[in-house]
């Protein structure tokens with residue numbers, strides 16, 4: 001059994017799903033978020049997601065209890081990383097923020113710990129350079145919703161060692177995921193391909209080529225995609241989509257420019273599922289009063 005003690009930093013949409021996926025694969029996970037509210041929301045969304053597996057008949061209540069037993073929400077980053085063999089970061093898509101987080105976990109985590117970022121498209125090499133261990137830093141790009149999606153895209157930074165890659169390939173396979181290995185180029189493989197697709201569909205919506213429902217239906221039924229592009233953008237988070245679009249524009253030019261309508265929705269605080277409104281409206285679970 002490879003790496004077993006894992007810390008996840010950032011318990012939002014992805015961090016909660018990553019923690020759940022690891023725990024479902026038998027790993028012990030400490031889950032930290034700078035916001036207590038996010039940590040509470042993470043526990044609720046993990047419970048909800050596990051109940052989907054129970055409803056689907058692929059898990060029983062005993063397995064749910066075991067998975068929850070493997071996830072330890074903590075309120076202090078030192079507590080989260082102090083004995084970790086692998087730390088996975090899933091904070092918002094901002095290079096400056098990720099560098100700050102990596103500087104901190106580099107100082108606090110055991111020196112042999114591997115540090116992985118779940119960035120969608122930012123430079124793994126630049127994040128690694130913020131630490132004293134660039135050979136032990138790589139991209140571990142999960143997909144939303146993490147408990148269901150089967151791929152982990154491993155991104156090799158300029159100084160990532162082969163041993164680091166092998167250890168993360170192993171832990172990915174141990175929890176039932178498939179991996180691919182890509183170079184550290186903006187957007188890697190998946191985000192570059194997906195962003196081109198999603199942005200073009202948002203532009204079509206903006207130009208009034210068709211309404212949101214028909215654009216999604218056309219792609220879902222016409223191209224046999226599991227989700228339409230606008231409902232998928234709402235699932236990913238329009239805030240993340242804007243971050244990604246701006247990052248890709250810096251690297252590849254105007255073809256990735258964010259549509260004005262995307263920017264306006266984000267400026268208005270409409271991030272999609274996570275805020276209850278994006279291209280569609282959703283019922284957002286009320287925050288529990290208990291902290």
Ligand SMILES: C[C@H](O)CC(=O)SCCNC(=O)CCNC(=O)[C@H](O)C(C)(C)COP(=O)(O)OP(=O)(O)OC[C@H]1O[C@@H](n2cnc3c(N)ncnc32)[C@H](O)[C@@H]1OP(=O)(O)O
Nearest residue numbers: 049052053119120142143144145147148191194226227236
């Ligand atoms: C940009 C980033 O860096 C990288 C990315 O993440 S790109 C995005 C990658 N993800 C995709 O492309 C997802 C495409 N969609 C799909 O594969 C499928 O629609 C799906 C797996 C999300 C759901 O498939 P399906 O079996 O039809 O489930 P369905 O009953 O329709 O449920 C859809 C809903 O369930 C969620 N979901 C389904 N199973 C789930 C599970 N076990 N745990 C958590 N959420 C689950 C979906 O997110 C959505 O949320 P909701 O519960 O709040 O409604």
Ligand SMILES: NC(=O)c1ccc[n+]([C@@H]2O[C@H](COP(=O)([O-])OP(=O)(O)OC[C@H]3O[C@@H](n4cnc5c(N)ncnc54)[C@H](O)[C@@H]3O)[C@@H](O)[C@H]2O)c1
Nearest residue numbers: 010012013014033034035038090091092093119120144236
């Ligand atoms: N949303 C997706 O579909 C998706 C898929 C793959 C990868 N990603 C990437 O994963 C990362 C997280 O995205 P997300 O959608 O989960 O975002 P999110 O906004 O849902 O979650 C981010 C979490 O990080 C927490 N946070 C912020 N600063 C922190 C800090 N200094 N220390 C600890 N926690 C902190 C926030 O409180 C929040 O709970 C981004 O880099 C994103 O590009 C997103």
